[in-house]
Amino acid sequence: MLRRLDLTAAGTADLRRVLPRAKVDVRAAVESVAPLVDAVAARGYAAVREATLRFDGVDVEHPRVPAAALSAALDALDPAVRDALAESIRRAVIVHEAQRRDTVEVQVVPGGTVTERWVPVQRVGLYVPGxxxxxxxxxxxxxxxxQVAGVDSIAVFTPAQKEFGGAPHPTILAACALLGVDEVYAVGGAQAVALAAYGDAAEGVEPVDVITGPGNIYVAAAKRLVRGVVGIDSEAGPTExxxxxxxxxxxEHVAADLISQAEHDTMAASVLVTDSPALADAVDAEVERQVALTKHTERVTTALTGEQSAxxxxxxxxxxxxxxxxxxxxHLEVITADARARAERVRNAGCIFVGPHAPVSLGDYCAGSNHVLPTGCTARHASGLSVQAFLKGVHLVEYSAEALAEVAPHVLALAEAEDLPAHGTAVAVRTARA
Structure with a gap:
């Protein structure tokens, strides 16, 4: 089922070009999404409402989900799912609390200090796909x-569902309620990103400072368009x-893991890299067997036979x-002899799952790690979602008169070298009286 790509005779220079990858044209999506984003910026929720009717087939008069609906969803949640979510939350809190940054004060010279404080952004918009x-x-x-970062105001945006009369899926609402999030909007797609960025005073939607969360190509395009107006985590592409x-x-394990990602989307990428032709043959046979047994056979088959998988x-x-x-x-799984040692040599991956008992599905739900991760080769320069995404580093600079006087000649020399004499004057007027 999976195509074979033989690199045994290949060098490393052109690996990025020859490796399988889903073709995703965010630039084309930007062109189609830009009018919608502009409309939301100009007309607020009225434009969002029109888009929701057009794309989701439901007319949502007011976007905010009532508090009673959140409570009712949590009350009706399957106890086993509630327990699983609670355990997922507990483990995620443990890991993310360890990511907090401490204030650091450095004495540069006697009388001169620089303190770095980590300050949470005030308001965030969190996108949850449907x-x-x-x-x-x-x-x-x-x-x-x-929450661990200390963000004051959290708003969740998630698609309206025709099946539920224009409300988001009740399991999403229950998860929000379990976490104590009471500001939830029944808005999905590019229009959700635009509404989070620009807000709508009439509907009580305050604009956010940062938008995070995965979504489809149109969500990614909208993020690109509002970047600068707000901060974003990344432009997420198809999972891999x-x-x-x-x-x-x-x-059997490897085949199950490849299929688990293919289950997400027809564009999902599943790639096995091995030096064992015997394993490759065995995985192929297992994929054939397991795909026939899985629920979403057609979706999985399309993903596994696509050019992005091999x-x-x-x-x-x-x-x-x-x-x-x-x-x-x-997501990278390392299932080899000495797996930990080999995993530690990998530089580029969103999250690395080490050994035979750490499948990606564990990380999706209950490992404690975060599953919002960089896609499309961006793990070369980007990280997964963490507490850091919601923090800003702010420096406090404190110098005494004596410490300023000591460094003043260097400041004056650099100001003169850059032909910015007023910069030097701002120091000179203070040290002249010292």
């Missing part, structure tokens, strides 16, 4: 780091998994490490 699946786990992954495995890996054969695990570094997967 579409092919329901993602209460994304509520957890967005809300927990924002890479598995680096040798002949110690269990083919089994990549390499000479050895050294070349395999070069391949996965070039691929820079959102």
């Amino acid at each position: 579409g092919l699946a329901v993602y209460p786990s994304s509520v957890v992954m967005n809300v927990v780091p924002a 998994i890479a598995v680096l495995a040798d002949d110690t890996a269990d083919a 089994i990549v054969l390499v000479n050895d695990l050294e070349q395999g490490l070069a391949v996965v570094d070039a691929y820079a997967a959102e």
Whole structure:
């Protein structure tokens, strides 16, 4: 089912070009989304309401979900799902609390200090996607780091569902209620990003400072358009998994993991990198067997047979490490002998799952790590969502008269070198009286 890509005779120079990747044209999506974003900026929720009717097939008069609906959703939640969400939250809090940054005060010279304070942004908009699946786990992954960071105001945006009379999915609402989030808007897609960025005073929607959360290509395009008006976490693309495995890996496990990501979307990428042709053959056979048994057979088959998915054969695990570094997967599993040692050598991945007992699905729900991760090779320069996404570093500079006088000649020399004499004067007028 999965196509084969033989790199055993290839060098490393062109790996980025030859490795399988979903073709996603955010620039084209930007062109189609820009009029909608502009309309929301100009007309607020009226433009959002029109878009929701057009795209989601439901007319939502007012976007904010009533508090009673949140409480009712939590009361009606399956106890097993509630317990699972509570455990997911508990573990995520443990990990994210460890990410807090301490204030650091440095004495540069006697009488001169620089203090770095980490200050939470005031208000955030957290996007929780709908579409092919329901993602209460994304509520957890967005809300927990924002709450741990100390954000004052949290608003969740999630699509209106025709099935539920224009309200978001009740499991999403229940997850919000469980986390104590009471500001939830039944708005999805690009229009949600625009509404979060620009707000609507008449509907009581205050604009946010930062928008985070995954979504489809139109959500990514809208994020690109509002970047600068607000901060964003990333432009998320289709989900992806890479598995680096040798002949110690269990083919049944590997196949199940590849299928689990293909289940998300027809554009999802599932890539196995191995130096074992025998494992490749065994995984192929297992994929065929397991796909026939899975619920979303058609979706999974489309993803696994697409150009974005493949089994990549390499000479050895050294070349395999070069391949996965070039691929820079959102999720990377390392299932090899000495898995931890090899995983520590990987530079580019959103999250690395080490050994045979840490599948990506664990990270999606209950590992404690965050599942909002960089896609589309951006793990080369970007990180997953964390407390840091909601914090700003602010420096406090304090100098005594004596400390300023000591450094004044250097400031004056640099101001003169840059032909900015007024900069020097701002120091000179203080030191002249000292």
